[in-house]
Amino acid sequence: MISLTQAPSLVYGRVLHLPTKRRTPFTVRSSSSLQEMDKSSSPTAEERKLSSELYASVPFPPIKAANRVVLVRHGQSTWNEEGRIQGSSNFSVLTKKGEAQAETSRQMLIDDSFDVCFSSPLSRSKRTAEIIWGPRKEEMITDSDLREIDLYSFQGLLKHEGKAKFGAAFRQWQVDAANFNIDGHYPVRELWARARNCWTKILAQESKSVLVVAHNAVNQALVATAIGLGSEYFRILLQSNCGVSVLDFTPRPEGGSPYICLNRLNQTPNSPVAAGSSAGRKTSKRIILVCHGSTQDTEASFSNLGDQPMNMLGVIQAQKTAELLLDMKVSAIVSSPKNACAEKATIISRVQEAADCLGADCVPRYVEMKKIQDLDVAEILQQSTKDTIDDSSLYPGWLNVLDGVMSTLWEQSGRAWRSLLTELSDESEKEKIIVAVAHTAAHVALMGHCLNLTKEWLGSFHLDAGSISVVDFPDGPTGRGIIRCINYTAHLGRWSIPITRSTVDDESF
Numbered sequence: 001m002i003s004l005t006q007a008p009s010l011v012y013g014r015v016l017h018l019p020t021k022r023r024t025p026f027t028v029r030s031s032s033s034l035q036e037m038d039k040s041s042s043p044t045a046e047e048r049k050l051s052s053e054l055y056a057s058v059p060f061p062p063i064k065a066a067n068r069v070v071l072v073r074h075g076q077s078t079w080n081e082e083g084r085i086q087g088s089s090n091f092s093v094l095t096k097k098g099e100a101q102a103e104t105s106r107q108m109l110i111d112d113s114f115d116v117c118f119s120s121p122l123s124r125s126k127r128t129a130e131i132i133w134g135p136r137k138e139e140m141i142t143d144s145d146l147r148e149i150d151l152y153s154f155q156g157l158l159k160h161e162g163k164a165k166f167g168a169a170f171r172q173w174q175v176d177a178a179n180f181n182i183d184g185h186y187p188v189r190e191l192w193a194r195a196r197n198c199w200t201k202i203l204a205q206e207s208k209s210v211l212v213v214a215h216n217a218v219n220q221a222l223v224a225t226a227i228g229l230g231s232e233y234f235r236i237l238l239q240s241n242c243g244v245s246v247l248d249f250t251p252r253p254e255g256g257s258p259y260i261c262l263n264r265l266n267q268t269p270n271s272p273v274a275a276g277s278s279a280g281r282k283t284s285k286r287i288i289l290v291c292h293g294s295t296q297d298t299e300a301s302f303s304n305l306g307d308q309p310m311n312m313l314g315v316i317q318a319q320k321t322a323e324l325l326l327d328m329k330v331s332a333i334v335s336s337p338k339n340a341c342a343e344k345a346t347i348i349s350r351v352q353e354a355a356d357c358l359g360a361d362c363v364p365r366y367v368e369m370k371k372i373q374d375l376d377v378a379e380i381l382q383q384s385t386k387d388t389i390d391d392s393s394l395y396p397g398w399l400n401v402l403d404g405v406m407s408t409l410w411e412q413s414g415r416a417w418r419s420l421l422t423e424l425s426d427e428s429e430k431e432k433i434i435v436a437v438a439h440t441a442a443h444v445a446l447m448g449h450c451l452n453l454t455k456e457w458l459g460s461f462h463l464d465a466g467s468i469s470v471v472d473f474p475d476g477p478t479g480r481g482i483i484r485c486i487n488y489t490a491h492l493g494r495w496s497i498p499i500t501r502s503t504v505d506d507e508s509f
Contacts, residue, residue, distance in 0.1 A: 002141045003121070058196065059257035060249075061203055067249040068263075069202060069210045070109070070499060071219045074120075074128040075101035076241045084158050087151030087187075090122045098124070101242040102131040104269040108244070108490075109499055110134075115207035118198075120146040120214045128242070129213035145198045148215035149191045152183040178231040188217075192231045195221035203249065219245065226260050227460045229451075236451070238484050243268045244499055248462070259400065263462045265486035267499065272470050272485040273328055283482070284431040285424050285473040288325070289443040290348070292340040293317035293466050307338045307378060317466035317492055318344040322351035324468070324491040326360045331429055332368040334420065335437035336375035345369065345437045370423075374416035375438040377445075380409050399444060400459035410455035413445030420446070424477040443469065450481040463487050464497045 075098030079086045086092055094102065109132060119129035121142040129140055154162055154173070162170045166182075173180045177188050195218060202210055212222070219239045224230070226247050239245070243266040250259040266272070273288065293314025310318065321344070330352050335345035349369055355361035384402045399406070423434050436446070440463040448457050450471055463469065468491070470484035489496040
């Protein structure tokens with residue numbers, strides 16, 4: 001096993017007691033083309049230097065060929081089970097459930113031809129990597145920068161102990177983690193800097209397909225730094241035990257920093273809509289973005305985009321989605337008026353209303369159906385100078401090629417997103433679940449609005465036909481959305497989109 005030993009900022013697992021100081025909170029949103037700062041007061045010179053180091057738009061190294069990186073969080077550990085704060089300590093190991101989760105991930109990735117595997121050196125992650133890597137002959141590379149977030153004096157405490165012992169500091173860790181300070185350190189900011197450093201080493205391998213097995217917080221930071229999001233997005237991009245996330249790196253013809261696209265986020269061994277928490281918090285408000293199924297004209301022009309009826313595969317995708325959603329009571333289904341979207345919405349509604357007959361509920365369910373014109377993006381896409389959408393769903397970041405329509409798409413999707421939040425705000429139901437059915441382009445834009453981004457990020461996300469993405473609102477519709485998963489397709493069974501596509505003869509994925 002190869003080990004990359006770069007001196008970390010501390011010996012992980014060790015508690016350091018250093019003087020603390022207060023810092024004026026500020027938020028930053030950054031990308032390769034944009035950086036925004038909103039400061040409540042002027043920072044010190046030292047704070048400005050730290051901000052510059054952690055949030056400046058540092059270009060990624062150029063790459064020679066397309067590269068897909070698959071991130072996996074370790075399986076459930078003993079301290080996960082106990083509710084103990086792990087940080088970068090190395091005292092917990094996988095539980096039997098964690099070993100089983102890792103085995104499920106191995107089966108999910110068994111046919112994928114990875115060139116190299118990076119792993120955190122911590123036992124719970126290293127063991128997960130060993131299970132997934134299996135009999136492959138290539139050596140795994142352990143890198144200390146892939147260890148979990150350093151939480152200093154918090155490490156080893158049960159959550160209620162942390163609250164009792166640290167009071168205000170623990171509260172800040174919960175509600176304002178990016179500005180959380182302990183033992184003289186800002187753990188989340190340090191993590192973001194470390195994750196950015198990891199990418200340089202990962203991409204230096206010049207491999208077409210890379211597996212990275214690490215931890216919850218560091219995987220969040222890897223995803224965020226790849227697509228240009230600052231540390232205020234900590235706990236926004238969920239990473240469940242053995243959840244799989246996929247990032248695509250595509251070289252630019254002119255060289256320089258590659259195009260980067262989040263192809264999938266947190267595809268888990270378990271259902272993404274099962275009861276649970278988001279970033280450790282219960283939620284009763286949820287929006288599920290459902291992409292319409294395959295249509296009869298798979299090489300449709302923009303002029304009839306989405307207005308074709310579903311083909312047999314599209315019908316199967318709709319039925320599979322309806323079956324997945326049967327485990328929860330859907331309050332309302334809103335859809336684009338286009339045929340494929342309306343058909344899929346109707347299939348989901350009929351299955352919901354038959355919940356009692358199907359044994360999923362003791363009484364019939366009533367589902368409100370609506371069509372929202374702002375979810376129809378066909379006319380906007382028709383205005384693009386790109387003539388057709390041949391195979392558009394087969395490569396990441398295809399929205400980057402749309403000319404002259406991104407502003408219109410962004411504005412219209414903003415209205416649609418506000419309409420969905422209005423639907424979610426109805427207090428007549430304690431638990432409110434809204435399903436929105438639309439074209440992939442519409443949902444990519446909705447995801448951007450959820451994350452409070454700008455149209456420049458449209459090429460940073462990818463969705464496949466038939467996929468679902470889930471957004472939770474633990475603080476209600478006026479609070480920040482927590483992305484539970486993006487581009488989940490495992491529910492489609494044999495028709496699901498593989499975690500990694502073969503790159504042997506397809507460098508553009």
